[in-house]
Amino acid sequence: MFAWEKGQLNLEQELAITETESVLLIACPGSGKTRTLTYKIAYELSKIKSSKNYIIAITYTNNAADEIKERVELLGVDTSQLWIGTIHSFCLEWILRPYHQHLDELKNGFRVINSHEAEVIFNELCEPYKNQKITYWDCGILAKPDGYYLTCLDKSKQQSLNKIVNNYFNVLKLSRQIDFEQILFYAYQILIKQPIVCTILSKLFPFVLIDEYQDTKEIQYHIISKILSANDGKSKTVIVGDPNQSIYDSLGGYPMKKNELEMLLGFSLKEMGLTKNYRSSEKITNYFDFYKTHPNMISPEGIYRGYPSVITFNNSISREKLTDEIVKLIKYNVVDKGISPNEICIVAPQWVHLASMTRSLMIKLPQYSFNGPGMTPFSRDIDNFWFKVSRIILTEPSPFMYIRRLRWSREVLYELELVGVNLPEITNKTFLKLCNSIELDEEDGLKYLELFFTKIFKVLSIDISTYPTLLEHYNSFFSSSRSRIDRLKKEGNSFVEHIDNFRKIFKQRDGITVSTIHGVKGEEYDTVIGFALLENYIPHFNDPNGKINSKKLLYVLSSRARKNLHLICETGRNVHSYYRPYGLSPTPHLLEYKYEYDKL
Numbered sequence: 001m002f003a004w005e006k007g008q009l010n011l012e013q014e015l016a017i018t019e020t021e022s023v024l025l026i027a028c029p030g031s032g033k034t035r036t037l038t039y040k041i042a043y044e045l046s047k048i049k050s051s052k053n054y055i056i057a058i059t060y061t062n063n064a065a066d067e068i069k070e071r072v073e074l075l076g077v078d079t080s081q082l083w084i085g086t087i088h089s090f091c092l093e094w095i096l097r098p099y100h101q102h103l104d105e106l107k108n109g110f111r112v113i114n115s116h117e118a119e120v121i122f123n124e125l126c127e128p129y130k131n132q133k134i135t136y137w138d139c140g141i142l143a144k145p146d147g148y149y150l151t152c153l154d155k156s157k158q159q160s161l162n163k164i165v166n167n168y169f170n171v172l173k174l175s176r177q178i179d180f181e182q183i184l185f186y187a188y189q190i191l192i193k194q195p196i197v198c199t200i201l202s203k204l205f206p207f208v209l210i211d212e213y214q215d216t217k218e219i220q221y222h223i224i225s226k227i228l229s230a231n232d233g234k235s236k237t238v239i240v241g242d243p244n245q246s247i248y249d250s251l252g253g254y255p256m257k258k259n260e261l262e263m264l265l266g267f268s269l270k271e272m273g274l275t276k277n278y279r280s281s282e283k284i285t286n287y288f289d290f291y292k293t294h295p296n297m298i299s300p301e302g303i304y305r306g307y308p309s310v311i312t313f314n315n316s317i318s319r320e321k322l323t324d325e326i327v328k329l330i331k332y333n334v335v336d337k338g339i340s341p342n343e344i345c346i347v348a349p350q351w352v353h354l355a356s357m358t359r360s361l362m363i364k365l366p367q368y369s370f371n372g373p374g375m376t377p378f379s380r381d382i383d384n385f386w387f388k389v390s391r392i393i394l395t396e397p398s399p400f401m402y403i404r405r406l407r408w409s410r411e412v413l414y415e416l417e418l419v420g421v422n423l424p425e426i427t428n429k430t431f432l433k434l435c436n437s438i439e440l441d442e443e444d445g446l447k448y449l450e451l452f453f454t455k456i457f458k459v460l461s462i463d464i465s466t467y468p469t470l471l472e473h474y475n476s477f478f479s480s481s482r483s484r485i486d487r488l489k490k491e492g493n494s495f496v497e498h499i500d501n502f503r504k505i506f507k508q509r510d511g512i513t514v515s516t517i518h519g520v521k522g523e524e525y526d527t528v529i530g531f532a533l534l535e536n537y538i539p540h541f542n543d544p545n546g547k548i549n550s551k552k553l554l555y556v557l558s559s560r561a562r563k564n565l566h567l568i569c570e571t572g573r574n575v576h577s578y579y580r581p582y583g584l585s586p587t588p589h590l591l592e593y594k595y596e597y598d599k600l
């Protein structure tokens with residue numbers, strides 16, 4: 001049985017790990033959820049009785065899956081019976097690929113399109129609706145157990161949108177393609193039409209862990225419950241998350257109530273909690289407590305508990321002086337407070353505010369490097385074969401990255417095997433060695449990758465044009481990257497094409513981070529600087545649950561900080577001479593909170 005040394009876990013964490021019944025684990029920010037999940041997975045792996053069983057862990061992002069998997073490996077546990085990934089990967093790997101023939105819509109094969117490809121189709125279909133101002137951005141679709149729903153709240157557009165979405169589905173059907181929402185929808189259809197699939201899967205999985213349940217969609221709860229409920233409660237689960245940090249309401253994510261979950265699962269859940277915050281100072285924990293929307297216990301216990309935090313609020317700075325104000329705060333934190341630039345994060349509610357801010361800061365602070373948004377030359381399209389190869393090509397062969405790159409190599413070889421490429425001589429180690437041995441003198445990132453791909457596949461004697469899946473993925477990878485780069489260049493990011501910028505995507509945190517609130521979910525920094533904290537952005541102007549969602553966003557933003565927190569509501573954004581002469585007002589919850597902020 002997997003065991004740990006005394007002091008590595010607190011009592012709450014230990015109880016959650018050793019509990020033999022199914023658990024709903026409510027974890028406050030910074031409570032060591034990742035550590036607890038890592039040990040829980042290792043513990044469950046060590047309890048496995050049959051070589052046919054798998055421990056399943058569903059994470060919100062592929063990055064989280066990578067991080068948890070590596071941490072389990074570092075604990076020295078054999079992970080060959082661990083499957084970890086997002087719900088989309090889970091549905092593809094365990095339901096759609098093995099059982100697609102049970103569904104008329106998929107029985108002749110299918111290909112998953114990425115968001116860029118979906119955008120291209122929608123852009124064309126929206127053309128005739130230009131005068132109604134309907135664009136791709138209105139075409140959000142949410143899969144629910146009983147069908148697809150539009151996410152656009154503007155009722156006047158809905159009739160046209162229904163037509164567009166119908167046409168979109170027809171285009172996909174004709175080309176035997178499916179998108180991300182359809183992955184979930186069809187997976188669920190297979191489970192309800194073929195209960196035997198649920199039975200088979202439930203017998204394979206003695207334990208299923210669901211992370212970030214507060215951002216889980218209704219159909220995802222149904223998919224997991226259908227499987228778990230098929231084993232008369234013998235398959236156990238831990239469902240973990242924090243209802244206070246549920247910020248994906250607009251995408252259909254919500255923390256399902258315990259009794260509803262139990263109804264779906266057909267068995268009861270023991271409610272447990274992680275209440276000790278190891279991240280922030282007492283001052284910061286007390287500050288963000290105001291924004292909670294669900295009652296919870298939280299007690300600061302970490303090494304920064306007594307840190308003399310500085311919390312500031314500025315609602316008088318003008319938009320013109322905003323960059324200078326942020327420069328001042330960065331210098332204050334680095335020079336006066338001794339905080340490393342890597343530990344500073346600048347956050348705003350929307351991407352649009354961040355791209356220009358990153359550029360201005362890069363000019364004013366050339367001595368620091370910035371990890372800004374909108375600089376990524378290709379999307380993290382984790383299901384694309386060439387994206388998987390790129391991860392290996394664009395990362396350095398360092399001891400620190402070895403385990404990760406070896407796993408990526410294994411994934412690449414597995415994908416090749418799936419499409420019918422036979423490489424009996426090549427192991428993950430030899431594939432990695434081969435990638436490490438190739439040297440190219442090319443500065444343009446896309447050309448570099450093209451040349452690299454050609455070289456590797458020449459050495460392996462693989463003609464990709466004879467493998468339709470590889471070719472489709474190749475075209476999709478390059479066309480979506482090209483259009484992304486063109487857009488970024490038009491916006492003024494001239495460095496975006498350079499190979500060094502491509503390499504940055506997979507680098508560990510390096511420099512000051514600039515991100516949205518949604519983007520910093522799960523992360524932690526010594527100092528957090530938030531700006532554009534204004535009505536219409538927090539909450540979003542068309543959010544029907546705006547009041548509560550605004551609190552949740554402020555909760556997530558403030559709870560990322562270990563030491564210092566700076567909140568800015570600049571004046572002069574979206575000025576309207578009659579009804580908004582000073583621009584948008586600060587987010588109402590910030591004004592409501594009568595906190596005694598520090599003065600700098």
Ligand SMILES: Nc1ncnc2c1ncn2[C@@H]1O[C@H](COP(=O)(O)OP(=O)(O)OP(=O)(O)O)[C@@H](O)[C@H]1O
Nearest residue numbers: 008009010029030031032033034035278279522523
């Ligand atoms: N038992 C423990 N003793 C001391 N430190 C701990 C313990 N467990 C976790 N930590 C530390 O607490 C910090 C926060 O942990 P983690 O990032 O896992 O939080 P989290 O619960 O996922 O937070 P959030 O939900 O806000 O993203 C980490 O630096 C971690 O090393």
